[in-house]
Amino acid sequence: MSRREDSNRKRALRDILAYEDTITVDVEKTVQKVRERAKTLHAELDMYITNILNQIKQKFEQELNKIRYTVDKLKTNDHSPTRKGTSRSSSMDKSPRYRSTPRSSLDFSLHSRTSVSYVDVDEMHQYDKKEIHFVEGEANDKVFERLVGHYTFDTTTPITFNAVQRSIISDNKSEVKLVKTFKVGDKSETVHAIATVEEDQAWICCGWGSRNLSLYDRHGQKKKTASLDIQVNDACTFHDGKDDSVLVSSFREKSIKRLNTDSLRTSDFAYISLFPGGLAADRRSGLYVCFRDSYQRQAIFGSRRMVAKLSKHGEIVATMEKNEEQTNLFGYPFRIAVNTNGDICVSDYGDGTRGVTILTKDGRVKCWYRGPPTGIASDQPFLPHGIVCDEDGHILVSDWNNDCIHVLDKDGNFLLNLISKKDGLEGPNALGLDKRGYLWVGDSHGVVRIFKYSVYDG
Structure with missing residues (x-):
């Protein structure tokens, strides 16, 4: 092997060993960034879920207050006619009792009061009922990539091996x-x-x-x-x-x-x-x-x-x-x-x-x-x-x-x-x-x- 070829081989060996050190450090840094990003997303997800639960509590309390207000108005403003010889109190006793929604199964603590303005029952034409549903969000690779991020693994300047000049065997x-x-x-x-x-x-x-x-x-x-x-x-x-x-x-x-x-x-x-x-x-x-x-x-x-x-x-x-x-x-x-x-x-x-x-x-x-x-x-x-x-x-x-x-x-x-x-x-x-x-x-x-x-x- 000539002196030039030996020198080129040593240079290529030195470059590729330096590349090994560089890519090792780069990978460690990248892994650490991914882990830090995961911690940040966990904290943000917990905060988002807490906000959703608080909103559900608030909506439920508003609707519950509205139900109670309407029931109270219906009880106090009952002007329905009574039959002859029948007392008003006996007529009311025969009417259906209002049954409140059981809340023992709901893990809510409704301490705050929300100011809501209601229309008088005598002016109401109907009572709008509400339904609540949970719609699950997407969970796929593209969504996660937008949230977490992504990495690149691209080729940069190559390390050349030119110690021995070789010709390729080709049919072209x-x-x-x-x-x-x-x-x-x-x-x-x-x-x-x-x-x-x-x-x-x-x-x-x-x-x-x-x-x-x-x-x-x-x-x-x-x-x-x-x-x-x-x-x-x-x-x-x-x-x-x-x-x-x-x-x-x-x-x-x-x-x-x-x-x-x-x-x-x-x-x-x-x-x-x-x-x-x-x-x-x-x-x-x-x-x-x-x-x-x-x-x-x-x-x-x-x-x-x-x-x-x-x-x-x-x-x-x-x-x-x-x-x-x-x-x-x-x-x-x-x-x-x-x-x-x-x-x-x-x-x-x-x-x-x-x-x-x-x-x-x-x-x-x-x-x-x-x-x-x-x-x-x-x-x-x-x-x-x-x-x-x-x-x-x-x-x-x-x-x-x-x-x-x-x-x-x-x-x-x-x-x-x-x-x-x-x-x-x-x-x-x-x-x-x-x-x-x-x-x-x-x-x-x-x-x-x-x-x-x-x-x-x-």
């Missing part, structure tokens, strides 16, 4: 050919937006904070440049049912603009109170946008991190933010793509949520992809950036940390690494697919590479 094969490499910016600038148009062209933005979008063809020739009044975050082509245009998100200005590719003028498409990021259009004039409420990578309590669907007029028609347990689906949603089956694929590099989240078209979580399986060579934790879907339903996502492009099937299963560092990639960021199936890859050094590829599923 691919063919990749580099077609063109060209520079679109300085070596220190990142290509962060690629919006493919027509059959062999794409609008590209290079450099965070840039206000320029430039149109390049597949041969690397710049055709024209649009200077915008906003800083560009992402861009995508969009068809509103009549015309084609390019939509541009601006994280800083919290707006989405429509670029007329002929006049190179922009118009307002949508203004949102959150910061817009990745954009993707479906085939029905719908637009999907990644939104965040801050620049912070880690979501805190109350943070807004979501994907929203906008109509062709720029109105929000649906949001995807929380799961059934009302916890956030995303930590830092970055880029987004719509698959051929309507699934919504989101790259997320937030702390604790890093990976690819795949949602069905109605917003339910279908699956997560947290990185390649054991046995795939990777030097660093998976860090997803750009994402696109091809005509065969494959999901392609750039891994910035490991300088490669992962290919997933439509169910989020890893198939293979399509392109890697040996193909010249270094810090791949933006991805684009044109209509002829050419893959455009923008990196962190102002370079765009165009590949022709095929994936053969085993």
Whole structure:
């Protein structure tokens, strides 16, 4: 074993032992919180039951006082006629006696008196009787979860075992050919937006904070440049049912603009109170946008991190933010793509949520992809950036940390690494697919590479 491999194994051993200590402490803290919550709920339940019993006592006393009042009035105001030769007292003796409700079986101590106003018996048309029933409340897992709370047990940053580089045996094969490499910016600038148009062209933005979008063809020739009044975050082509245009998100200005590719003028498409990021259009004039409420990578309590669907007029028609347990689906949603089956694929590099989240078209979580399986060579934790879907339903996502492009099937299963560092990639960021199936890859050094590829599923 080489010195490097031995060092890596020792580091992995140290990390996993530290993880054992950390999760042990976390579990102990969580168990203690659950027990404290149980004590609090027991006290609150006892108080609630006491209040119910007191209310029942009060209602019973009010009704009992009303009964007694009415009986007394009926006895003292009896003006019924008597027969000739029969005394009033004898007539009353023959009338039914009032029998009070026995209370020996009721465990109530009615010491307080409640002030109740009664209508005179002579003015009463009827006496309204009452019934009392007890309706049992629900007792199921969902109710208990709302009362007690719930725990999460999520995967965070993985511990990598990269002492020995191994290749996975797979039936999945691919063919990749580099077609063109060209520079679109300085070596220190990142290509962060690629919006493919027509059959062999794409609008590209290079450099965070840039206000320029430039149109390049597949041969690397710049055709024209649009200077915008906003800083560009992402861009995508969009068809509103009549015309084609390019939509541009601006994280800083919290707006989405429509670029007329002929006049190179922009118009307002949508203004949102959150910061817009990745954009993707479906085939029905719908637009999907990644939104965040801050620049912070880690979501805190109350943070807004979501994907929203906008109509062709720029109105929000649906949001995807929380799961059934009302916890956030995303930590830092970055880029987004719509698959051929309507699934919504989101790259997320937030702390604790890093990976690819795949949602069905109605917003339910279908699956997560947290990185390649054991046995795939990777030097660093998976860090997803750009994402696109091809005509065969494959999901392609750039891994910035490991300088490669992962290919997933439509169910989020890893198939293979399509392109890697040996193909010249270094810090791949933006991805684009044109209509002829050419893959455009923008990196962190102002370079765009165009590949022709095929994936053969085993």
